[in-house]
Amino acid sequence: MILTFVTVLFIAVMFIFGCFIYVIRKIEKNDVSSSIKYLLLSACVCMGFYGSAILVRNDMISSFLFSAYNAVDDIVILLLLRFAKKFTGTGDVIKGEKKVFIIATATDAIILFLNPLTELTYTCDSITDNFGIVFHYISKFKFLYSCHLGIMYIVVILTFGVLGRKISSTPKIYKMKYAAVLISICPVIAVNAILLNFETKFDYSILFYTVIAFSVFYFSLVYVPRGLMERLLFFSVANMRYGIICIDIDGKCVHANKTARIYCDAEVDSENVEEQVKKWYAEKVSSEPKDCSWQSVRRVDGKMRHYSIEYKQMFDNSFRYIGCFFLIDDHTEDDEKLAAEKYRATHDTLTGIYNREYFYETSRKLIDSTPDTDYCMVCTDVKNFKLINDIFGIAIGDRLLKEIASITAKLADNKCTYGRLTSDRFAICFPKNMFNENTLLYEYSKVSNFIQNSVFKIRIHIGIYEIDQRDAGISVMCDRANLAIKTIKDSYQNVIAYYDNNLRSSVMKEQKVIGEFETAMSMGQFLIYIQPQVSTGGYIRGGEALVRWNHPDDGIIPPGKFIGILEKTGLISKLDAYMWELSCIQLRKWLDAGMEDVYISVNISPKDFYLIDVYDVITGLVKKYSLNPKSLHLEITETAVMSNPRQQLALINKLRKFGFLIEIDDFGSGYSSLNTLKDITADVLKIDMGFLESTSNIEKSRTILQMVISLAKSLNMEVITEGVENKQQADFLAEAGCDIFQGYHFAQPVSVSEFESKYLFKCVEV
Numbered sequence: 001m002i003l004t005f006v007t008v009l010f011i012a013v014m015f016i017f018g019c020f021i022y023v024i025r026k027i028e029k030n031d032v033s034s035s036i037k038y039l040l041l042s043a044c045v046c047m048g049f050y051g052s053a054i055l056v057r058n059d060m061i062s063s064f065l066f067s068a069y070n071a072v073d074d075i076v077i078l079l080l081l082r083f084a085k086k087f088t089g090t091g092d093v094i095k096g097e098k099k100v101f102i103i104a105t106a107t108d109a110i111i112l113f114l115n116p117l118t119e120l121t122y123t124c125d126s127i128t129d130n131f132g133i134v135f136h137y138i139s140k141f142k143f144l145y146s147c148h149l150g151i152m153y154i155v156v157i158l159t160f161g162v163l164g165r166k167i168s169s170t171p172k173i174y175k176m177k178y179a180a181v182l183i184s185i186c187p188v189i190a191v192n193a194i195l196l197n198f199e200t201k202f203d204y205s206i207l208f209y210t211v212i213a214f215s216v217f218y219f220s221l222v223y224v225p226r227g228l229m230e231r232l233l234f235f236s237v238a239n240m241r242y243g244i245i246c247i248d249i250d251g252k253c254v255h256a257n258k259t260a261r262i263y264c265d266a267e268v269d270s271e272n273v274e275e276q277v278k279k280w281y282a283e284k285v286s287s288e289p290k291d292c293s294w295q296s297v298r299r300v301d302g303k304m305r306h307y308s309i310e311y312k313q314m315f316d317n318s319f320r321y322i323g324c325f326f327l328i329d330d331h332t333e334d335d336e337k338l339a340a341e342k343y344r345a346t347h348d349t350l351t352g353i354y355n356r357e358y359f360y361e362t363s364r365k366l367i368d369s370t371p372d373t374d375y376c377m378v379c380t381d382v383k384n385f386k387l388i389n390d391i392f393g394i395a396i397g398d399r400l401l402k403e404i405a406s407i408t409a410k411l412a413d414n415k416c417t418y419g420r421l422t423s424d425r426f427a428i429c430f431p432k433n434m435f436n437e438n439t440l441l442y443e444y445s446k447v448s449n450f451i452q453n454s455v456f457k458i459r460i461h462i463g464i465y466e467i468d469q470r471d472a473g474i475s476v477m478c479d480r481a482n483l484a485i486k487t488i489k490d491s492y493q494n495v496i497a498y499y500d501n502n503l504r505s506s507v508m509k510e511q512k513v514i515g516e517f518e519t520a521m522s523m524g525q526f527l528i529y530i531q532p533q534v535s536t537g538g539y540i541r542g543g544e545a546l547v548r549w550n551h552p553d554d555g556i557i558p559p560g561k562f563i564g565i566l567e568k569t570g571l572i573s574k575l576d577a578y579m580w581e582l583s584c585i586q587l588r589k590w591l592d593a594g595m596e597d598v599y600i601s602v603n604i605s606p607k608d609f610y611l612i613d614v615y616d617v618i619t620g621l622v623k624k625y626s627l628n629p630k631s632l633h634l635e636i637t638e639t640a641v642m643s644n645p646r647q648q649l650a651l652i653n654k655l656r657k658f659g660f661l662i663e664i665d666d667f668g669s670g671y672s673s674l675n676t677l678k679d680i681t682a683d684v685l686k687i688d689m690g691f692l693e694s695t696s697n698i699e700k701s702r703t704i705l706q707m708v709i710s711l712a713k714s715l716n717m718e719v720i721t722e723g724v725e726n727k728q729q730a731d732f733l734a735e736a737g738c739d740i741f742q743g744y745h746f747a748q749p750v751s752v753s754e755f756e757s758k759y760l761f762k763c764v765e766v
């Protein structure tokens, strides 16, 4: 009998251990599975101790093993509670629970382990069976054993509480999941209590640990309560975004969820669903049935809704047809979202007409798809739009733009493309045969009185490019129309301009200059020419460095042909730095040849101040060639100074401090000459002779020139006049107090060698 018990105990241990291995290897790691793992392991150990305690020969060792078994017994029960908590997602049942249990279990364990010496908890004995095998058993339970049992039963009650509470609070379909565990634990505890009262020699109840271990393992990790999956699936389908209609082999509707019924307009009566299915079979599903899909539009609650419907057949494991289902996807909101996104990507937010990107895209398609049609690109620009914003406010500016946008949209019919390019620029791509200049002028002139109660007239400039190069980019076409706008002079009558041959050739020239610039720089095609500067006594000790492009095909090109283009593209700073270096190299050569009192004036483009650090570059060059900064005169135009006076005046002062001589170039050609004089501290004023020539009243101009010269003198500035072309001019200027002359009357700009041989340190007749 005892041997049978031990054998069963051994099998039970093996079984629980098997479950433990299964949990470790198969089940994904989470709180529940790990709590089960520890529970199984502790149950194994507990039963192992008990088995060993029965079987060992030595009384003392057996007594200790019984203590270990009882101590681990506590742990098993505690781990059962832990499992229940994890399984139900419950927190601590009593405050400071962990601490209380650790203290209680530790105290219990100490008492149990002292038992072989004290025998206060129980006493052990041994019996010999029919085969002569000695078995140990607990012969008598004493008072302290009740404490051990007390701890265990408290924990068991808490475990019941945790599971019971969950069962009462959880939705019906989940109750079974927790009840299964609770129900499987109950009889085990009951049997244990009963066996305890029978005072059997061996604790047969320990075998029921196998039942607890197995039921905990099975019900929480393997078993899904019957119906739970079906019910969950049912609810999933019922609340699905998609409509679903399941049809059995007889064509009867097994299930149609709410969305599907809304679609079939049959929220109550399922026959409508079947009617609908019949219709689909007749119209959409082919006679040789196979999966298919189609689109459908329906009015639901007064709104057109868009659906895609999918038909799918179902087969069992032996590939026998068992029915089919229809999946109804209402993609109205998705479509609307997509349409809104597309609208945002293709439309201008302010005016609501097409944006630049979409205009470029559609124009490209239009031109490419109709190779036999000629087109013209029309661009518009509001004259002084910034001013309108500044004076009348952004709101008026915005309203004006919306008005122009609506005119633009009205002008363009469905054979045209149109859009807003940038702030006040709009464009239309017209087929040539639809383009009418007068209509265009008439429509856009409607905004001229847009600002009421004001004399301010709004003018829209129109540039037209008759597309002759169809493969050019749309942006290039717009650039050409915009270029035409730039040629519109400031008159009220003229608001329209065409991109013509002149513009074309100037664009070509620009592109040529830009394209050839880098090579020209690297090949040293830019040369320094010097125009001598003559003192009133006729003596020459320096001149202005003026660039010449020694082009391999076109010969010597004057700067007027390329400086403007280089300024527009920002390449000018490269050329200027190069010219400054050539001038410094020349000055160094003269110094090395013993010519000390010589200078060169170099030009600084207004753009240089924005493109490079003029101070760093120029001072760097002077240091590099060990020059006296006085020998390099810097020509800065008055327009450059006045474009950003605060910064420029500070820079001029810094350059002067370093030792450079500053000349204000082209004085008199700008708008604010006298203003400049008031603020600036320069060394030389370079007066432009054009200033004198452009007026009809020569006498008056001469008086002004005289005044400017004497003003400059009183401000301690030297005066150079450039563009002196004849003797009368020279005589008058000398009389007016001009210090130095520069002009064709004395000399043209010449190469460095000619300057050296003909002019440097020589006298010419004044």
Ligand code: C2E
Residues within 6 Å of the ligand: 531, 545, 546, 547, 558, 559, 560, 563, 572, 576, 579, 603, 604, 605, 635, 665, 666, 722, 723, 724, 725, 742, 743, 744, 745, 749
């Ligand atoms: P600028 O600095 O005012 O140079 C004087 C211009 O007047 C020179 O034209 C010169 O040849 C011209 N000139 C001199 N005397 C007379 C005269 O008696 N009558 C007439 N009609 N013209 C005269 P150029 O060399 O064609 O230079 C034109 C402009 O190009 C220069 O005006 C300057 O603004 C610019 N430039 C020339 N070289 C450079 C350079 O290396 N860098 C920069 N940034 N600009 C330069």
Ligand code: MG
Residues within 6 Å of the ligand: 544, 603, 635, 665
């Ligand atoms: Mg100059």
Ligand code: MG
Residues within 6 Å of the ligand: 665, 666, 686, 688, 722
């Ligand atoms: Mg000048």
